[in-house]
Amino acid sequence: MSETLNLILKVWRQQGPADVGRFEEIDAKGIPVDASFLEMLDIINERLIENGADPVAFDHDCREGICGTCSLVINGMPHGPKQTTTCQLHMRSFRDGDVIWIEPFRANAFPVIKDLTVDRTAFDRIIAAGGYVSVRTGAAPDANSMPVPKEQADDAFDAATCIGCGACVAACPNASAMLFAAAKIGHLDSLPQGKPETRRRVLAMVRTMDAEGFGNCTNHYECEAACPKEISADWITRMNRLHNKAATIEAVR
Amino acid sequence: MIQPLTATPDARIPAGPLDRKWSRHRQDSRLINPKNKRKFRVIVVGTGLAGAAAAASLSELGYKVSVFCFHDSPRRAHSIAAQGGINAAKNYQNDGDSVHRLFYDTIKGGDFRAREANVHRLAEISLQIIDQCVAQGVPFAREYGGLLANRSFGGAQVSRTFYARGQTGQQLLLGAYAALEKEIARGNVEMHSRSEMLDLVLVDGHAKGIVTRDLVNGRIETHAGDCVLLCTGGYANVFYLSTNAIGSNVTAAWRAHKRGALFANPCFTQIHPTCIPVHGDYQSKLTLMSESLRNDGRVWVPKRKEDCGKAPDQIAEQDRDYFLERKYPSFGNLAPRDISSRAAKEVCDEGRGVGPGGLGVYLDFAEAVAEFGEDTIRDRYANLFDMYAQITGENPYKTPMRIYPAVHYTMGGLWVDYNLMSNLPGLHVLGEANFSDHGANRLGASALMQGLADGYFVIPVTVANYLADETPGAVTAGHDAFRETEKSVRDATDRLLGIRGRRTATSFHRELGLLMWENCGMARSRQSLTEALQRIPELRAEFWENLRVPGSGESFNQQLELAGRVADYLEFAELMCHDALHREESCGGHFRVEHQTGDGEAMRNDEDFSFVSAWEHTGDFSKPQLHSEPLEFDVVKPSVRSYK
Ligand SMILES: Cc1cc2nc3c(=O)[nH]c(=O)nc-3n(C[C@H](O)[C@H](O)[C@H](O)COP(=O)(O)OP(=O)(O)OC[C@H]3O[C@@H](n4cnc5c(N)ncnc54)[C@H](O)[C@@H]3O)c2cc1C
Ligand code: FES
Numbered sequence: 001m002s003e004t005l006n007l008i009l010k011v012w013r014q015q016g017p018a019d020v021g022r023f024e025e026i027d028a029k030g031i032p033v034d035a036s037f038l039e040m041l042d043i044i045n046e047r048l049i050e051n052g053a054d055p056v057a058f059d060h061d062c063r064e065g066i067c068g069t070c071s072l073v074i075n076g077m078p079h080g081p082k083q084t085t086t087c088q089l090h091m092r093s094f095r096d097g098d099v100i101w102i103e104p105f106r107a108n109a110f111p112v113i114k115d116l117t118v119d120r121t122a123f124d125r126i127i128a129a130g131g132y133v134s135v136r137t138g139a140a141p142d143a144n145s146m147p148v149p150k151e152q153a154d155d156a157f158d159a160a161t162c163i164g165c166g167a168c169v170a171a172c173p174n175a176s177a178m179l180f181a182a183a184k185i186g187h188l189d190s191l192p193q194g195k196p197e198t199r200r201r202v203l204a205m206v207r208t209m210d211a212e213g214f215g216n217c218t219n220h221y222e223c224e225a226a227c228p229k230e231i232s233a234d235w236i237t238r239m240n241r242l243h244n245k246a247a248t249i250e251a252v253r
Numbered sequence: 254m255i256q257p258l259t260a261t262p263d264a265r266i267p268a269g270p271l272d273r274k275w276s277r278h279r280q281d282s283r284l285i286n287p288k289n290k291r292k293f294r295v296i297v298v299g300t301g302l303a304g305a306a307a308a309a310s311l312s313e314l315g316y317k318v319s320v321f322c323f324h325d326s327p328r329r330a331h332s333i334a335a336q337g338g339i340n341a342a343k344n345y346q347n348d349g350d351s352v353h354r355l356f357y358d359t360i361k362g363g364d365f366r367a368r369e370a371n372v373h374r375l376a377e378i379s380l381q382i383i384d385q386c387v388a389q390g391v392p393f394a395r396e397y398g399g400l401l402a403n404r405s406f407g408g409a410q411v412s413r414t415f416y417a418r419g420q421t422g423q424q425l426l427l428g429a430y431a432a433l434e435k436e437i438a439r440g441n442v443e444m445h446s447r448s449e450m451l452d453l454v455l456v457d458g459h460a461k462g463i464v465t466r467d468l469v470n471g472r473i474e475t476h477a478g479d480c481v482l483l484c485t486g487g488y489a490n491v492f493y494l495s496t497n498a499i500g501s502n503v504t505a506a507w508r509a510h511k512r513g514a515l516f517a518n519p520c521f522t523q524i525h526p527t528c529i530p531v532h533g534d535y536q537s538k539l540t541l542m543s544e545s546l547r548n549d550g551r552v553w554v555p556k557r558k559e560d561c562g563k564a565p566d567q568i569a570e571q572d573r574d575y576f577l578e579r580k581y582p583s584f585g586n587l588a589p590r591d592i593s594s595r596a597a598k599e600v601c602d603e604g605r606g607v608g609p610g611g612l613g614v615y616l617d618f619a620e621a622v623a624e625f626g627e628d629t630i631r632d633r634y635a636n637l638f639d640m641y642a643q644i645t646g647e648n649p650y651k652t653p654m655r656i657y658p659a660v661h662y663t664m665g666g667l668w669v670d671y672n673l674m675s676n677l678p679g680l681h682v683l684g685e686a687n688f689s690d691h692g693a694n695r696l697g698a699s700a701l702m703q704g705l706a707d708g709y710f711v712i713p714v715t716v717a718n719y720l721a722d723e724t725p726g727a728v729t730a731g732h733d734a735f736r737e738t739e740k741s742v743r744d745a746t747d748r749l750l751g752i753r754g755r756r757t758a759t760s761f762h763r764e765l766g767l768l769m770w771e772n773c774g775m776a777r778s779r780q781s782l783t784e785a786l787q788r789i790p791e792l793r794a795e796f797w798e799n800l801r802v803p804g805s806g807e808s809f810n811q812q813l814e815l816a817g818r819v820a821d822y823l824e825f826a827e828l829m830c831h832d833a834l835h836r837e838e839s840c841g842g843h844f845r846v847e848h849q850t851g852d853g854e855a856m857r858n859d860e861d862f863s864f865v866s867a868w869e870h871t872g873d874f875s876k877p878q879l880h881s882e883p884l885e886f887d888v889v890k891p892s893v894r895s896y897k
Binding site: 002016032034035036038039042043046049050052053054055057059060061062063064065066067068069084088090092113114117119120121123124127128129131132133134135136137138139140141142143144146147148149150153154156157160161163164187188191193194 | 306309310313324325326327328329331333334343345381383384385386387388389390392393394395396397398399400401417418420422423424427430431432434435437438444446469498499500532533535536537538540541640643644646709710713755757759760801803804808809811812
């Protein structure tokens with residue numbers, strides 16, 4: 001049997017978007033150090049159900065840090081103390097007797113569905129505003145007909161690695177989605193395939209971001225620090241540059 | 254007992270030479286004029302590679318599309334987790350690859366249990382897929398000259414795998430998702446996320462709609478269309494622990510099966526050799542370490558049992574058994590998945606496994622680090638090494654990884670013809686959810702290829718062969734069949750909530766998973782399967798008496814979702830065991846201990862089992878009805894699959 005921990009959880013409970021919500025204290029005894037954070041919650045939920053109580057709702061799926069579904073604020077930090085996703089956080093990062101505060105990703109644009117689950121469909125609508133290349137299936141030229149310098153392709157990848165979890169929004173004092181939008185805009189602008197639509201894309205995505213109720217960037221860099229994929233805030237600078245240019249051109253046309 | 258064999262479903266393989274079938278079929282397929290296309294509504298369930306690609310492409314053609322997924326966003330489908338890469342016969346490396354070679358490798362890799370015509374089509378389409386993805390802005394790895402890079406993968410002797418670091422599935426899915434969002438923005442696609450399909454609606458035997466549960470508010474809804482596409486992924490989670498995402502499930506496919514769709518080759522499941530071993534009974538999933546790692550890592554265990562407890566650096570070179578290199582000198586550490594997995598199980602069964610419970614083997618990078626330097630290895634595998642360190646708390650640059658086989662992929666699935674249509678008119682099945690292209694074993698980097706081939710290039714052509722004879726919008730959700738199906742879904746939900754027993758859905762799932770892993774896992778026997786066939790109905794009976802689902806149906810209720818999925822697994826598992834018991838041979842991922850050579854290699858039986866097993870639901874889980882589709886090999890003659 002591996003080593004175990006006794007912990008006290010302060011978990012956010014909220015029946016639905018209309019409910020005000022509150023913290024509930026839950027005893028978490030005998031948690032194996034090798035368990036993941038979500039496995040710890042699984043254990044707690046099994047106990048709650050067996051005791052006739054309502055289990056804690058939380059989102060998760062791949063549990064390998066890639067789908068972007070898991071979304072907890074742990075001790076005030078989106079995804080917790082390590083720069084990784086909640087599902088990749090393990091209980092060995094905690095000490096026996098710790099009190100752990102667990103909350104949902106909070107933002108006006110991310111209404112709570114229940115307990116720790118939130119609605120992040122606003123992100124889909126930002127992508128729908130222009131986060132794509134307008135190419136039809138079957139209309140593509142041979143893949144090697146357009147060489148892309150390796151450095152440029154690597155840059156594009158660094159931005160494209162965003163998992164859309166929303167930690168950047170939850171970390172930002174203004175609940176801004178700039179890092180999310182900038183990563184997609186940067187990814188596509190770094191590639192010859194995406195460049196032709198940059199102007200249209202950046203205007204539409206930024207507009208949608210504002211309309212969805214996300215705040216503005218005032219350079220706190222919390223997003224970069226919380227991003228499990230370590231996406232650089234430099235992409236925001238680049239997006240702002242692209243946006244200014246596009247807005248100017250739009251204004252003079 | 255299994256009912257005697259009955260009529261063979263018609264696979265509708267086009268006539269003509271193998272390499273002309275698809276081009277001819279495209280020419281011969283029906284066309285629907287653009288004005289009419291707009292009147293048809295296609296229901297797409299699932300937004301993985303197969304579903305997102307299909308929905309986007311059909312919408313581009315002008316069809317109206319309604320899309321459903323249980324995830325909170327279409328971008329989170331399980332396809333996102335694929336690591337290693339996607340195959341295509343581009344021959345950019347000039348190393349002798351061709352459409353024919355990819356076709357041949359896939360047929361052989363599938364241990365001669367797949368259809369030649371489907372596999373050839375897949376190999377042909379592989380070329381277009383890469384073009385399409387690059388045009389969408391998928392940032393594949395590139396060489397310094399700016400052209401696309403390739404690696405060799407999963408036992409292939411040519412470098413035909415395209416990749417985006419260790420996140421290929423993510424990048425491909427984000428490409429397909431972006432295409433889907435583009436069509437949503439155009440107003441042609443209606444997206445329903447957090448929406449789970451719970452039944453298929455048949456009108457006069459045709460698939461004309463689905464019943465869903467809105468997972469946010471619990472509302473049961475009906476949706477009508479002119480045809481239905483299931484793109485709902487695989488059923489590996491019948492084993493509870495697998496490398497699949499937690500939510501992956503058999504529900505959509507199983508409920509379609511219970512409405513009459515044939516389920517093909519359910520026992521063909523793939524065990525992946527390189528996963529992080531199990532560490533405790535609270536464990537919720539297994540993590541895959543991409544097999545691309547086997548390009549640079551060497552697999553070994555101690556030669557002597559006595560050494561297993563020692564730290565790996567305390568075991569001298571001559572005391573290590575590099576068993577894959579020893580047994581399969583020409584493929585070595587790159588031997589196919591089924592073969593590598595069984596070899597690892599064998600050494601562990603001999604008591605030479607390492608780590609907790611002796612269920613692990615080493616995957617050692619010391620030699621590669623010495624040869625290429627830590628930086629090069631980091632460049633190739635950083636995210637995988639990080640993930641390993643995160644999960645195990647060990648540093649794989651310094652100490653060998655421990656790996657063990659885990660359930661990974663399911664080759665079986667709903668039976669489909671060449672048009673990807675099931676035996677139920679109108680019901681089409683794409684991606685991992687169908688059975689069609691991988692036979693008894695899937696090669697690495699071929700699932701992404703198949704999902705995208707089905708979605709981008711096959712279904713946009715073949716769906717018209719069904720729709721051309723239909724009157725658009727002929728069936729609406731007002732039809733009685735919708736009321737009846739909706740009622741049966743409501744009843745099933747109430748039944749789950751009404752049991753009010755003592756055990757959680759997870760506890761049943763875990764017990765079933767263990768039972769399946771032990772009795773229908775890496776090695777199967779008449780005895781183990783017979784035992785499973787007795788225990789599964791008992792467990793199912795207990796489930797229906799002793800399950801506890803808290804909360805109500807009219808709200809966000811994750812336990813209710815889970816309970817429905819586990820209920821389906823408890824039925825499906827029985828069919829899997831029937832199939833495994835009936836197939837008296839060892840082939841691909843299906844290893845029957847009764848059918849092996851003296852040195853433990855699989856013995857296929859072409860004489861008696863060169864067919865697809867397509868099972869029909871009879872209403873009695875203990876008496877499924879077998880239909881068989883004979884497999885004919887005109888181009889590749891089945892041979893013993895040797896990787897020695
Ligand atoms: C860890 C891992 C790594 C892999 N790596 C590779 C690789 O390198 N190369 C490769 O070729 N293959 C790889 N595979 C296999 C490959 O990823 C999958 O086979 C493939 O992505 C499946 O795609 P799909 O579109 O068929 O289904 P999925 O991606 O599983 O999508 C299923 C969709 O259906 C929806 N759904 C399911 N049921 C319902 C329902 N009842 N109601 C509503 N919606 C529903 C889900 O929400 C989801 O959108 C890997 C698999 C795993 C597990
Ligand atoms: S559950 Fe997928 S990233 Fe955490």
